[in-house]
Amino acid sequence: MARAPKVPPDDDVAGSPIRTLAELAKAEAECTRCPLYKDATQAVPGEGRTSARLMLVGEKPGDKEDLAGKPFVGPAGAMLDRALDDADIPRDTVFVTNAVKHFKFEQRGKRRLHKRPNAYEIDRCKWWLDHERTIVRPAAIVALGASAARSLFGRAVTITKLRAQEQRLADGTPAFVTIHPSYLLRIQDKDDKAHEYRQFVADLRSAAKWLGQQAA
Numbered sequence: 514m515a516r517a518p519k520v521p522p523d524d525d526v527a528g529s530p531i532r533t534l535a536e537l538a539k540a541e542a543e544c545t546r547c548p549l550y551k552d553a554t555q556a557v558p559g560e561g562r563t564s565a566r567l568m569l570v571g572e573k574p575g576d577k578e579d580l581a582g583k584p585f586v587g588p589a590g591a592m593l594d595r596a597l598d599d600a601d602i603p604r605d606t607v608f609v610t611n612a613v614k615h616f617k618f619e620q621r622g623k624r625r626l627h628k629r630p631n632a633y634e635i636d637r638c639k640w641w642l643d644h645e646r647t648i649v650r651p652a653a654i655v656a657l658g659a660s661a662a663r664s665l666f667g668r669a670v671t672i673t674k675l676r677a678q679e680q681r682l683a684d685g686t687p688a689f690v691t692i693h694p695s696y697l698l699r700i701q702d703k704d705d706k707a708h709e710y711r712q713f714v715a716d717l718r719s720a721a722k723w724l725g726q727q728a729a
C-alpha cells in the first residue's frame with residue numbers, strides 16, 4: 514500500500530498535501546496524534562460522497578465500526594438510518610463521520626465497553642475532521658452529540674441550548690446540533706424513547722429543510 518502523504522506538524526490544514534478521501538484514510542491509518550490508536554483495531558474514516566451537501570458528525574467508532582472499519586454500522590448506525598429515513602434524507606446523500614477516528618473502550622472480560630473520548634483526544638483528532646470538511650465542503654453540518662459539538666465549535670456546548678436552531682461555526686458554515694443516536698438506545702422508558710426519537714427526527718428534518726431552502 515502506498516504511504517500516506519507527509520502532513521505538516523503545525524495543524525495547518527490549508528497547507529496539507531492531502532487532497533482526497535483515499536489519501537486522508539491512509540493518513541488516518543498511520544495517525545499517532547493521541548493514544549487511542551494503540552488499542553483500536555483500525556482508524557475509521559468518514560464515508561460518503563465528496564459531493565454530499567450534508568455532513569453528519571458523530572462521536573467515535575463503536576465496537577462494530579472498529580471491526581468493520583466503517584462508520585455507523587452498529588446499533589447506533591441502525592437507529593441513525595431509521596431516523597434519516599423518517600426525515601426523508603437518503604443516507605447515500607450524506608457524508609457520515611466521527612469527531613474521533615479510533616474506538617475508545619475499556620476491556621471488561623471479553624466485552625469492550627465504550628468510553629467517551631476526552632477533550633484532548635477530540636481536539637487532537639479535529640485535524641482529520643477539518644480535512645474531511647475541506648475535501649467535502651458540505652453546505653451544512655449536523656453535530657450528533659456533545660463530542661461532535663465540542664470538536665466543531667471548539668468548546669463544550671449544551672446540546673439542549675443549541676438544538677433546533679441554526680448555528681454558525683467559526684468559518685461561517687451552518688451547523689445543527691442534536692443528540693447522538695446511541696442516546697436513544699440507552700433510554701429505557703418506552704414513551705420517553707419515542708418522544709426523544711421524534712425530536713431527533715425533527716432536528717434532522719430542520720437541517721434538510723434548511724438545505725432545501727438554500728437550493729430553491
Ligand code: SF4
Nearest residue numbers: 544546547550615638
Ligand atoms: S483518535 Fe484521531 S488523533 Fe487519536 S490516534 Fe486516532 S486518528 Fe489520531
